[in-house]
Amino acid sequence: MKFENSSSFARKLDQQDPLRSFRSRFLLPRVNGKTALYFTGNSLGLQPKTTKNFVNEELEDWAKLGVEGHVHARRPWLYYHKFTKKALARLTGAKPSEVVAMNQLTVNLHLMLVSFYNPTKERFKILTEHGAFSSDQYAFETQLKFHGHDPEQALIELKPRPGETVLRTEDILEAITTHGPQLALVIFGGVQYYTGQFFDLKKITEAAHRAGAMAGFDLAHAIGNVPLNLHKDDVDFAVWCSYKYLNAGPGAIAGAFVHECHAKNAALPRFAGWWGHNEAERFQMKKGFQPIAGADGWQVSNVPILQSAALLASLEIFEEASIKNLRAKSELLTGYLEFILREIDPARQHFELLTPVNPKERGCQLSVFMKQNGKKIFRKLTAAGVIADWREPDVIRVAPVPLYNTFEDVWRLGDILRQIVV
Structure with missing residues (x-):
């Protein structure tokens, strides 16, 4: 035009x-x-x-029903995380079982790193873009230290070529190949927060897997902004917030994606909580964590209903558009x-x-x-x-x-x- x-x-x-x-x-x-x-x-x-209406409906049900709102609210609170699944799956190119709205972005990032950053003596490095959002930088730094590694040695941060402002995809792929034998994790922002660059998630994931590493993404600036195909691209995990393009309000509930290839792998290390435990036995208060298959198994706490109501209001619009x-x-x-x-x-x-x-x-x-x-x-x-x-x-x-x-x-x-x- x-x-x-x-x-x-x-x-x-x-x-x-x-x-x-x-x-x-x-x-x-x-x-x-x-x-x-x-x-x-x-x-x-x-x-x-419509956000006010969605939130007010939950306040009304709380006022009228009290604790019974968990099962008798117009959107029963026990199952609230399920109500966002279809829309989030469409926005991320995933299956509903692979996505879940929960926690905050950096909390989810740490939970995913517990499961998908498992360094060994040979493989211990994390590769990411230089100048990643500070919250990601802090997560990588502290996770490396937690595992006994020096971030100066174990964190690889790729910079654009001299005189250029964004990373070339071929340079990212070359770096993955070069560091491959020592790489445990490749993780980028889907859209770089500072430059606005939309990375090639598919090619980065393929290169990471060829190198024997896991591939993850911070989609804070990508979800609701650019088309995503996390399932077909074989991304291992992703996290995002919902207050930017998803319009769910300041400090809104965040989300996570876990590929279905990891859905039933109970051997993956994780920090567990009761909302990720087998739903059929959740209220039996038994010892021994049994994760729900899929992304739901990474939940640690029950769902913040008012935040989730605000997210539902926005997702309804995305479904229409x-x-x-x-x-x-x-x-x-x-x-x-x-x-x-x-x-x-x-x-x-x-x-x-x-x-x-x-x-x-x-x-x-x-x-x-x-x-x-x-x-x-x-x-x-x-x-x-x-x-x-x-x-x-x-x-x-x-x-x-x-x-x-x-x-x-x-x-x-x-x-x-x-x-x-x-």
Whole structure:
């Protein structure tokens, strides 16, 4: 499509957008009495209008039923984690038995590392991208130390080539081959939080398995953003949060994927809790942990109902929209943002994009490297009603989300930025 840098062209694209009605399903913040230009769904998704109803229904059932709500609520609490399975499976390209909503992302990451990072004298290294999100870095560091390894020696962090901003897939695969005999685990962010790069999960997983290592992914910036095929790609495990593109609210319940090839492997080490124990005997309080087959067997605690209700509200919208349709709009919407940014600064004097130009190698987010006065420009954008995201030392992250952002949003952002920097 040939883009145009005009408000009329942006409105024309909005009129042609088959997903345009979904914007009205969300509550948009206001700045200075006007609807904000919200571009931080990569950090915290907007609240669906139905979230309050979903949560209130649980509060009503709690008020009316008390403890009996576990079996007699309109969505019985004992089985609440099952209600999100089909939608999460579709978003991750998994089977319902392979996914579960539980805990928080880093808690889930530690639980998965207990099971899937099993170092030996020969195989003990973890390979990941340089500059992974700090929570992941801390998890890798402390897990290595827990097993008696020095992170300086056992953690391999891949950097882009000199002068480049993202990792080449061939360099990742080469590093896996090079370190193969010593690798225990290969783990990347599905979409890199800082650069916005969407890694090739399939190729990375294949290379890890050829090397004899496990393959896992942090999908915090990927789920609800890009198409995933965890089951067919033979990914061993994955974890994610639900407050970004999944719009489940601040601190929302997170999730995990465990491939069905590990579903009945009770010999895998794990930190167990009663909600992962054989459901038929859960309330018999017997000794001896018997894990439920599938991802449910990694649960440790019963389900936080109010958080899960908020997730259900958002997943209902995803089921209607479908990730396939959202991805198609996302590529067009983010492509339009890239076009607008290039139009503003064709000589690249003021800023540069860190994110890959290939739409297949990115999601919604574009990371804009500011060459000068970055923080000052960001503050002016904020004062003008743009809610974007600043990442030290010099990057503005902008994420046009297809569920609620419009092409006119993108054009207006560009118009404001042009007046600031030109």
